[in-house]
Amino acid sequence: QKEVEQDPGPLSVPEGAIVSLNCTYSNSAFQYFMWYRQYSRKGPELLMYTYSSGNKEDGRFTAQVDKSSKYISLFIRDSQPSDSATYLCAMSTKGTDSNYQLIWGAGTKLIIKP
Amino acid sequence: NAGVMQNPRHLVRRRGQEARLRCSPMKGHSHVYWYRQLPEEGLKFMVYLQKENIIDESGMPKERFSAEFPKEGPSILRIQQVVRGDSAAYFCASSPEANYGYTFGSGTRLTVV
Numbered sequence: 001q002k003e004v005e006q007d008p009g010p011l012s013v014p015e016g017a018i019v020s021l022n023c024t025y026s027n028s029a030f031q032y033f034m035w036y037r038q039y040s041r042k043g044p045e046l047l048m049y050t051y052s053s054g055n056k057e058d059g060r061f062t063a064q065v066d067k068s069s070k071y072i073s074l075f076i077r078d079s080q081p082s083d084s085a086t087y088l089c090a091m092s093t094k095g096t097d098s099n100y101q102l103i104w105g106a107g108t109k110l111i112i113k114p
Numbered sequence: 115n116a117g118v119m120q121n122p123r124h125l126v127r128r129r130g131q132e133a134r135l136r137c138s139p140m141k142g143h144s145h146v147y148w149y150r151q152l153p154e155e156g157l158k159f160m161v162y163l164q165k166e167n168i169i170d171e172s173g174m175p176k177e178r179f180s181a182e183f184p185k186e187g188p189s190i191l192r193i194q195q196v197v198r199g200d201s202a203a204y205f206c207a208s209s210p211e212a213n214y215g216y217t218f219g220s221g222t223r224l225t226v227v
Binding site: 004006008041042043044045046088090100101102103104105106107 | 221
């Protein structure tokens with residue numbers, strides 16, 4: 001079993017819809033949770049960074065962490081065709097001194113249809 | 115600011131040859147990280163370097179792989195005697211401080227034939 005599970009998709013939704021992307025994990029020691037967006041043939045770019053449980057909002061994006069269920073989500077409101085990309089979750093047990101040792105999900109390919 | 119520059123974008127090597135992947139960090143960034151991404155899999159950390167120092171190479175195979183970040187010039191990831199299993203996308207990231215503010219390059223896609 002992988003430490004982090006993420007449905008590879010593709011997930012195809014119409015423009016304007018609310019998108020829900022999810023990851024589950026098995027290691028209860030994970031404390032730092034990140035979402036990255038990766039466009040085709042590009043490197044990942046950080047979207048959201050959360051610590052422990054709860055919600056964090058940034059514009060159209062909301063990251064949610066449920067540590068009791070070992071489940072994290074990224075919600076995208078008013079989705080746009082430019083949101084079409086692969087979304088990767090990443091997490092770490094360590095603090096900021098070793099964040100580069102992230103454990104990554106395989107990524108979910110998202111397609112927003114105009 | 116040109117961002118993190120990786121070259122070549124695509125690299126084809128025959129089995130047994132050497133592959134050299136280059137990464138020029140963003141201006142002002144002295145921390146460099148290399149990751150490998152296989153199809154249908156997430157990124158895997160390989161090595162973390164600062165200028166002239168390897169800080170953490172725990173994710174890098176002990177044989178055939180090496181990395182350097184010299185005082186002058188780009189960081190180099192070297193893979194000797196490549197095998198088909200080395201085919202992957204290799205990403206470099208840089209940051210101005212340790213473990214903060216990573217910016218990724220667009221990657222080098224290595225194909226071993």
